[in-house]
Amino acid sequence: MAxxxxxEESGNLFTKIIVITAGEAHTLALTANGDVxxxxxxTFGRLGTGSEADQLYPVRIDFEPADSDGEKxxxxxxxxxxxxxxxxxxxxxxxxxGWGYNVYGQLGFNGENSLVPHLLEGFLELGSPNSSxxxxxxxxxxxxxxxxxxxxxxxxxxxxxxxxxxxxxEPQKSNSTENEFSLTSSCNPxxxxxxxGHTVVKVACGNEHVVALVTAGEGYKGSxxxxxxxxxxxxxxxxxxxxxxxxxxxxxxxFNSESPWSVYEVSCGAFHTALLAQKSPSDxxxxxxxxxxxxxxxxxxxxxxxxxxxxxxxxELPRSAFLISVDCGLFHTSVVSxxxxxxxxxxxxxxxLCPEASYSGGDAGDAIYPLLIPCVGRYGPKFPEPVQVAxxxxxTILLADAGYKMWSWGRGWSGVLGNGKMxxxxxxxxxxxxxxxxxFRGQSLKDGDDISSKEKKPEDVIELEKKLSxxxxxxxxxxxxLSLMERYASILxxxxxxxxxxxxxxxxxxxxxxxxxxxxxxxxxxxASDRGKLTRLEMFYxxxxxxxxDKLLKKRIQEIFLECQCSLPSESSQxxx
Numbered sequence: 001m002a003x004x005x006x007x008e009e010s011g012n013l014f015t016k017i018i019v020i021t022a023g024e025a026h027t028l029a030l031t032a033n034g035d036v037x038x039x040x041x042x043t044f045g046r047l048g049t050g051s052e053a054d055q056l057y058p059v060r061i062d063f064e065p066a067d068s069d070g071e072k073x074x075x076x077x078x079x080x081x082x083x084x085x086x087x088x089x090x091x092x093x094x095x096x097x098g099w100g101y102n103v104y105g106q107l108g109f110n111g112e113n114s115l116v117p118h119l120l121e122g123f124l125e126l127g128s129p130n131s132s133x134x135x136x137x138x139x140x141x142x143x144x145x146x147x148x149x150x151x152x153x154x155x156x157x158x159x160x161x162x163x164x165x166x167x168x169x170e171p172q173k174s175n176s177t178e179n180e181f182s183l184t185s186s187c188n189p190x191x192x193x194x195x196x197g198h199t200v201v202k203v204a205c206g207n208e209h210v211v212a213l214v215t216a217g218e219g220y221k222g223s224x225x226x227x228x229x230x231x232x233x234x235x236x237x238x239x240x241x242x243x244x245x246x247x248x249x250x251x252x253x254x255f256n257s258e259s260p261w262s263v264y265e266v267s268c269g270a271f272h273t274a275l276l277a278q279k280s281p282s283d284x285x286x287x288x289x290x291x292x293x294x295x296x297x298x299x300x301x302x303x304x305x306x307x308x309x310x311x312x313x314x315x316e317l318p319r320s321a322f323l324i325s326v327d328c329g330l331f332h333t334s335v336v337s338x339x340x341x342x343x344x345x346x347x348x349x350x351x352x353l354c355p356e357a358s359y360s361g362g363d364a365g366d367a368i369y370p371l372l373i374p375c376v377g378r379y380g381p382k383f384p385e386p387v388q389v390a391x392x393x394x395x396t397i398l399l400a401d402a403g404y405k406m407w408s409w410g411r412g413w414s415g416v417l418g419n420g421k422m423x424x425x426x427x428x429x430x431x432x433x434x435x436x437x438x439x440f441r442g443q444s445l446k447d448g449d450d451i452s453s454k455e456k457k458p459e460d461v462i463e464l465e466k467k468l469s470x471x472x473x474x475x476x477x478x479x480x481x482l483s484l485m486e487r488y489a490s491i492l493x494x495x496x497x498x499x500x501x502x503x504x505x506x507x508x509x510x511x512x513x514x515x516x517x518x519x520x521x522x523x524x525x526x527x528a529s530d531r532g533k534l535t536r537l538e539m540f541y542x543x544x545x546x547x548x549x550d551k552l553l554k555k556r557i558q559e560i561f562l563e564c565q566c567s568l569p570s571e572s573s574q575x576x577x
Contacts, residue, residue, distance in 0.1 A: 015031065019388065021080050023087065025041035026087070027040050042414075059435070077097075081148040083153060095123075096120040105187025107187070108120030108188075123143060143156070147205055156202075167185050169231030171194050183231075195228075200214050206270055206272075209232050211275075212249065225255075235307045264276055289301070292310060329392055349366070351409060383428075395417060406433050407430055
């Protein structure tokens, strides 16, 4: 019995997700056993699959380089991050890997974009700035976490030092004689010396700014964090009370060493910032969200579209909730509570959808206050055992059910929602997890097994793998066809009714699995329509009818012209006369 439980727990490591992260139009997920899955837009190689093809559902990334004997060594990933068009990962041995867009060197090497994970060698010969040793006594640099934002990359080493590379605001000393602020482009990781003697616990990156949570003293005691920011500040995204750029880190005053607020989460959008904080000391499981920076689309959640130069509380969130995760998209923000409530605000009802992708229904428009996102279906209305929320440019992913299920909503182009479709979703839908290969890997391998053991599989297992692979290919083909059909149906439905196609729009006879009487369903739909909907249908009908009549007239004119040509005598017959 004990062996069976051990086997089940080992198998669960393949399907339990512990971290998710989102780029501009791609998503990454890290499983408990150290595998990384990617889906969404594949341009620039940001998925790490070896091609630029889009993926409509999670696909496992290969981190298993062959050694000199041609055998593969398993790389166990313990952390992931995504910039706009690139991806990062850190392994349990402290090595850093990057793939995707590399124009600014954000992958850590000077070269073209990478379609597969590339080992960042810039850390191999370096030591931590926080190390007191020098020369040969310096220990090998070990990276413990990575972060991406815009075109920059960041990492924190095991001694609490911060490193930046790509296109980033390189901090200067406070007595620097340089007056002009500019972004530095470098493929070599640069240490942030300003925090020497302190421990950097967390970091977040926007397009031009960086926010870091740093210990007030040398060691981390759980709540002694000070919030620093630097970089571009054209919209007040640094939270320092003005729009002046900063060439070196400065303390955000509401979160200094004397503040009653203890910040524990930070996230940066392109030009806005969000923080989660708790009163310290406090025995209550209550927390608040602070936002500042660009507010044009309501992404700050304060009821206006004005930008804020200093942090302000998002007052419409219930103070009784304990917020466990926050993330910023390009123009929207999302938070999730420990109880399973999710709130979003910003562009297009908090979905982050750009105007050209939105719909013109009566409930359209930006959400300037937090909007509760309910869980629909048998799990609702709250999401079960939430873990984390991640926002891309125009999509949101929620990891819940203790890491075994994902919900997604927002822009669905390129399969970024991971549900096998390429259409926008205006309410949470379940992503396709676990994928087939994760299930099979969990059954056929124990955690920690050498990859070369695959060669020792019996013939029946190999044959089963082939059949499963063929079945998975058939499923992918069907999903692709279904996605195209759904996209076509959604476009057609939107053109006629002015809103995207949703489940409740499905005719009752089709939902029940019976025969479909189109005449009866059309009559029922007309009967249930209000005046506005009927007016839109009439306009659509008139427009379509006018277009058909115009085409018929043009066709008839062409036919008459051809008939006249045929009836005219040819040139040769004219000469004979």
